[in-house]
Every structure is written in structure tokens, then in C-alpha cells.
Amino acid sequence: MAATAPAVAAPVPEPAPLAGGTLALLTVGLALGTFMEVLDTSIANVAVPTISGSLGVATSQGTWVISSYSVASAIAVPLTGWLARRVGEVRLFTLSVLLFTIASAMCGFAQNFESLIAFRLIQGLVSGPMVPLSQTILMRSYPPEKRGLALGLWAMTVIVAPIFGPVMGGWITDNYTWPWIFYINVPIGLFSAACAFLLLRGRETKTTKQRIDAIGLALLVTGVSCLQMMLDLGKDRDWFNSKFIVALAIIAVISIAFMLVWEMTEKEPVVDLSLFKDRNFALGVLIISFGFMAFFGSVVIFPLWLQTVMGYTAGLAGLATAPVGLLALVLSPMIGRNMHRLNLRMVASFAFIVFAFVSLWNSTFTLDVPFNHVIWPRIVQGIGVACFFVPMTTITLSSVSDERLASASGLSNFFRTLSGAIGTAISTTYWENDTIYHHAVLAESVSNYAPNTTAYSDSLASLGFAGQSLTAQLNQIVTQQAYMMATNDFFRISCASFIVLAGLVWITKPRSGAGPSLGH
Numbered sequence: 001m002a003a004t005a006p007a008v009a010a011p012v013p014e015p016a017p018l019a020g021g022t023l024a025l026l027t028v029g030l031a032l033g034t035f036m037e038v039l040d041t042s043i044a045n046v047a048v049p050t051i052s053g054s055l056g057v058a059t060s061q062g063t064w065v066i067s068s069y070s071v072a073s074a075i076a077v078p079l080t081g082w083l084a085r086r087v088g089e090v091r092l093f094t095l096s097v098l099l100f101t102i103a104s105a106m107c108g109f110a111q112n113f114e115s116l117i118a119f120r121l122i123q124g125l126v127s128g129p130m131v132p133l134s135q136t137i138l139m140r141s142y143p144p145e146k147r148g149l150a151l152g153l154w155a156m157t158v159i160v161a162p163i164f165g166p167v168m169g170g171w172i173t174d175n176y177t178w179p180w181i182f183y184i185n186v187p188i189g190l191f192s193a194a195c196a197f198l199l200l201r202g203r204e205t206k207t208t209k210q211r212i213d214a215i216g217l218a219l220l221v222t223g224v225s226c227l228q229m230m231l232d233l234g235k236d237r238d239w240f241n242s243k244f245i246v247a248l249a250i251i252a253v254i255s256i257a258f259m260l261v262w263e264m265t266e267k268e269p270v271v272d273l274s275l276f277k278d279r280n281f282a283l284g285v286l287i288i289s290f291g292f293m294a295f296f297g298s299v300v301i302f303p304l305w306l307q308t309v310m311g312y313t314a315g316l317a318g319l320a321t322a323p324v325g326l327l328a329l330v331l332s333p334m335i336g337r338n339m340h341r342l343n344l345r346m347v348a349s350f351a352f353i354v355f356a357f358v359s360l361w362n363s364t365f366t367l368d369v370p371f372n373h374v375i376w377p378r379i380v381q382g383i384g385v386a387c388f389f390v391p392m393t394t395i396t397l398s399s400v401s402d403e404r405l406a407s408a409s410g411l412s413n414f415f416r417t418l419s420g421a422i423g424t425a426i427s428t429t430y431w432e433n434d435t436i437y438h439h440a441v442l443a444e445s446v447s448n449y450a451p452n453t454t455a456y457s458d459s460l461a462s463l464g465f466a467g468q469s470l471t472a473q474l475n476q477i478v479t480q481q482a483y484m485m486a487t488n489d490f491f492r493i494s495c496a497s498f499i500v501l502a503g504l505v506w507i508t509k510p511r512s513g514a515g516p517s518l519g520h
Contacts, residue, residue: 017143022199026141027150029195030134031157033097036188037130038161040069040104040123043169047178054178055113067232068117069124070421074228075221076128077414081407082213082270083129084136088204089406093133094196099126101189108179131158132409135393137200139405145340148394152336155389160325167318206403213270216263220270223255231421235429272407275400283508284396285412287348287501289419291388294497295355296420297427301490302362304428306374309367309483320374327382335390344391345505351391352502354384356495363491367484395510427490434486435479442478 018026044051044065051065084092103123110116135154142150172180230248237245263269276282303321306312312320335347358381365374393412400408 017146018141018199019143023141026195026199027138027153029192029199030138031153032188033093033192033196034131034134034154035157035161036185036192037100037127038158039165039168040127040185043165043172043181044069047169047173047181050173051116051178055110055116057113064117065120067229068120069127070232071225071228072121072124073127074124074414074417074421075224076125077132077417078128078220078224078271078410079217080129080132080410080413081272081404084133084205084406084410085208088207089133089137090196090200090204092129093137094193096126096129096133097189097193097196100130101186101193104182104185104189108182110179129410132413133406135409135413136406137196140203141200146337148336148339148390149333150336151339151393152332152334152386152390155336155393156329156332156386158389160328164322164325167322170318205406211268213263213266213268216259216266216270219255219259219262223252223259226252226255228418228421231425234425235432239429271411272404275404275408275411278399280399280508280510281396281408281412283504284392285415287504287508288389288392288396288412289415290497290504291352291355291392291501292416293419293423293426294494294501295385295388295423297423298359298362298491298494300424301427301431301487302378304431305483305487309480309487310369316371320371321378323375323378324381324385326379328385329382331383331386332390335386339390339394342391344395344510345508347387348391348395349502349505351384351386351388352498352505354380354387356498356502358384359491359495359498363488363495365484365488367480392505395508398510430493431486431490434489435482438485439478439482442482 017023048065080092087095100123103119103126106119107116107123110119135151138150138154139147169181172178172184226248230245230252233248234242234245240246240249259271260273263271263273276285299321303312303317306317306320335342358377361377361380396412397405397408
């Protein structure tokens with residue numbers, strides 16, 4: 001055994017960090033690969049009606065274009081660490097990007113709905129390792145003192161892509177045909193894969209021949225897919241009033257519970273749950289998940305409010321939403337570059353305070369709020385976006401060892417993605433139910449004997465409304481007010497949630513001057 005020790009030890013030292021043009025080109029290539037994958041979680045959303053009509057299916061069926069991708073991706077993300085140990089991080093990332101690019105092209109070529117869903121499933125499955133490995137590889141390629149900058153650049157693409165997805169999807173669908181939302185991935189994917197293959201040769205991570213944890217894998221696939229389907233389909237099927245949703249929930253709970261028990265006793269688990277023994281990782285994942293849940297809920301409700309209540313087109317709603325990325329684009333690299341100088345808990349806590357302030361600001365909107373007033377809170381929110389994701393990710397990964405970084409990144413990204421789905425489900429369900437409540441309360445005050453109702457009815461009558469048209473107009477006004485009140489309630493709850501999270505950040509214990517370093 002002693003004679004073989006040098007051979008085993010030889011691969012351990014990290015390759016020298018990249019520099020200059022090589023590092024810049026690699027950063028662009030990895031960032032574009034990340035942007036492409038995250039963008040595909042939202043770019044197809046606004047195109048669902050167009051795709052459904054083109055392929056001759058109902059819009060309710062068309063939502064499987066989104067659900068199939070999200071389910072497959074949710075399954076694949078937590079497998080990143082296990083796959084990387086078997087294949088190698090560079091090889092796995094390059095292969096994932098190439099397969100993702102091919103699947104994207106096939107989605108565009110799909111001639112019927114069934115083939116489109118099949119290719120979207122493949123696209124989601126192969127996309128899993130792309131985001132966590134782009135993070136890991138980027139951090140390995142930068143010098144230790146600049147890894148904060150690397151993390152800032154990575155976070156910038158992950159956060160901004162979902163915001164620009166609907167804008168790009170709407171613009172492409174309106175001006176071209178829906179297959180182009182998939183075709184645009186082809187040149188981006190080829191460039192990203194080429195950068196990884198050519199610039200990272202000789203920098204492959206050590207691989208091990210682990211046996212396949214078949215039981216753990218089967219439980220993971222079953223539990224996560226049922227959970228994701230429940231979240232995607234629950235609102236449309238009236239949640240637990242649907243036997244199908246109840247069945248999905250039961251299967252998900254049983255499968256995930258058995259998986260947790262199995263993985264904690266398995267010698268070579270498919271998901272390394274022992275990472276949660278690390279205090280900073282466990283608390284960091286928890287706070288990022290709840291923070292992203294609250295943030296993503298507002299990302300979903302805000303454009304819904306603009307289109308449903310305010311009468312904005314999809315394109316105009318996208319333009320009103322997009323400014324959140326402006327300051328995030330500028331500040332994320334700056335915060336990352338100065339990570340070692342900052343008190344990470346203070347920066348993250350400040351981010352939640354900004355989110356709380358913006359949510360409180362949004363809760364004061366009325367039906368006559370002008371477009372420029374809608375934009376300003378989104379611009380300010382960009383400060384919180386930059387101050388939230390980079391410091392919290394740094395805290396989460398600060399004490400994770402080098403060889404477990406891919407597993408840790410995969411797990412944290414899995415919970416971030418899942419929390420976004422949960423946030424979407426909770427926020428849209430609450431918003432609709434709260435609207436129904438306010439509509440019922442407001443409708444009680446609409447009476448032929450009420451002075452306000454009589455005065456308003458007389459005003460409508462002078463404009464030519466009468467009979468059923470007058471009743472319909474009154475109902476429309478009540479509905480708009482109910483939606484507006486529900487929107488205000490939602491943002492008040494979001495404000496309170498962010499204030500709680502601002503305090504929770506302080507239970508983490510990052511090292512003084514901690515940065516996103518490797519190899520502890």
C-alpha cells in the first residue's frame with residue numbers, strides 16, 4: 001500500500017488557476033451555458049398558448065411543455081455530485097451542454113405534441129448538472145482571492161435569466177415562430193461546450209468507480225417527480241380536492257421519507273445527505289430556499305397582476321419586470337470581488353431588508369398607478385438581488401471541502417429550484433383565494449340601496465350602460481378591486497417574511513473574512 005501512495009496522491013493538487021484571456025473566455029462560455037439553462041425554465045411560459053394552438057392541443061395540455069422540463073430537471077440536479085464523481089466534472093458539464101443543445105434543436109423540429117414533450121423531458125434530464133457544475137468549475141478556475149468575483153458573475157446569470165426569459169419568449173413568439181425559442185440555444189450551447197472542452201483540457205477532476213445506488217435513485221426519481229408534478233398541476237386541479245393530486249402527494253411523501261432513511265445508511269449514496277451535518281451548509285440552504293421562495297413568488301405575482309388587473313400586454317409586463325436585473329448586473333461582480341472585506345451576514349441581512357422595503361412599497365399600489373411608478377421598486381429590488389445571492393451562497397459553501405463541492409452545489413441548487421416551484425404554487429394559490437375572499441366582501445356592499453352603488457350606477461348609465469351590461473361592468477370593477485387588494489395583501493406578507501429572514505441570517509457562523517474558497 002505504501003508503494004502506491006504517491007500515485008494516489010499525485011492527482012490531489014489543484015491545477016494552477018487560469019488567467020488573462022483564457023479565464024475571461026471560459027467565464028463567458030460557462031456564464032452563457034448557465035444563462036441558457038436557467039432561461040429555458042421560463043422562456044417557454046408565455047409561448048404555451050401559441051405552441052398549443054400550433055400542435056392542436058388544449059392550453060391545459062400545453063403546460064406540460066413547462067412541467068415536463070421542470071420535473072426532469074428537478075430529478076437530475078441532486079444527482080450532480082454522484083455523476084461528477086463517476087464521470088469527472090469537466091467531462092460531465094461538456095456532455096450535458098452538448099446533449100442539452102441537441103435536445104433543444106429537436107424540440108424546435110418537433111412535429112407533434114408527444115415528440116415535443118419527449119424532447120423536453122430529455123432536455124430537462126441532461127440540464128441538471130449544468131448550473132451547479134458551472135459554479136464549481138468557475139470557482140476552481142479562478143485564483144483564491146478572486147473566487148468571490150467568480151461567484152458574483154455566476155450568480156448574476158442565475159438570477160437575471162428567469163427575469164428575462166418571459167420577455168425574450170414573448171418577443172420571439174410575436175416576431176418569429178415558437179421553435180425559435182429552442183433554436184437560439186444551439187449556437188450558445190455549441191460555444192459553451194467548445195469553451196469547456198478546449199480550455200479545460202488537463203483539468204479534469206478525479207473520478208471513482210462507485211456502484212449505482214439503484215434503490216436510492218429509484219426513490220429519488222419517484223419522490224421528486226411526483227412532488228414537482230404536484231406543484232406544477234395543483235392549482236389547475238384545485239389542489240387536494242383532486243384525487244390525482246392527493247395520490248401524487250402521498251407517493252412523494254412516502255418515497256422521499258424512505259429515500260432519506262435509505263441514503264443516510266447507504267455507504268455510497270446517490271445523494272450525499274451528510275453535507276447537512278455542516279452547520280453553515282444546512283442553515284445556508286434553508287435561508288436561500290425560503291428567501292428564493294419569497295422572492296420567486298413576487299416574480300410570478302407581479303407580472304400576473306400587471307396583465308390580469310392592470311391590462312398590460314405580456315411584452316409590456318416583461319419590460320416592467322426586467323429592470324430588477326439592471327443593478328443586479330452591476331453590483332453582483334462588485335460584491336463578489338470584495339467578498340473577503342465584507343461582513344457576509346450583514347450584507348445578506350441588508351438584502352432581505354431591501355426586499356421587505358420593496359414589498360411594502362408594492363403593497364401601496366392602486367389601480368391608477370402609472371408605469372414609471374411600477375418600474376422604480378423593481379430597480380431598487382436589484383440591490384437586494386445582488387446582496388442576497390452571492391453572500392448567502394458563499395456562507396453555504398464556505399466550509400465545504402473541495403471533493404464535495406459538486407455535491408454541495410448540486411444539492412443547494414436543487415433546493416433553490418424546488419423552493420421556486422413551491423413559492424410559485426403557494427403565491428398563485430393564495431392570490432387567487434384571497435381575491436375570491438375580497439370579491440365576496442366587496443360584493444356585499446354593492447346594493448341598489450347603497451348610495452355609492454347608486455351614484456356609480458348612474459354614472460355608468462350616463463355612459464350608455466344598462467341592464468346586463470351595467471351589472472357586468474359593476475362586477476368587473478369589483479373583481480379588479482378584489483385582485484388589487486389581494487395583491488397588496490400578498491406583498492405585505494412577503495414584507496413580513498423578508499424581515500424574519502433578515503434576522504435568521506445571523507444564526508449562521510461564517511469565518512471572519514470568509515470567501516468562496518475550496519479545499520478546507
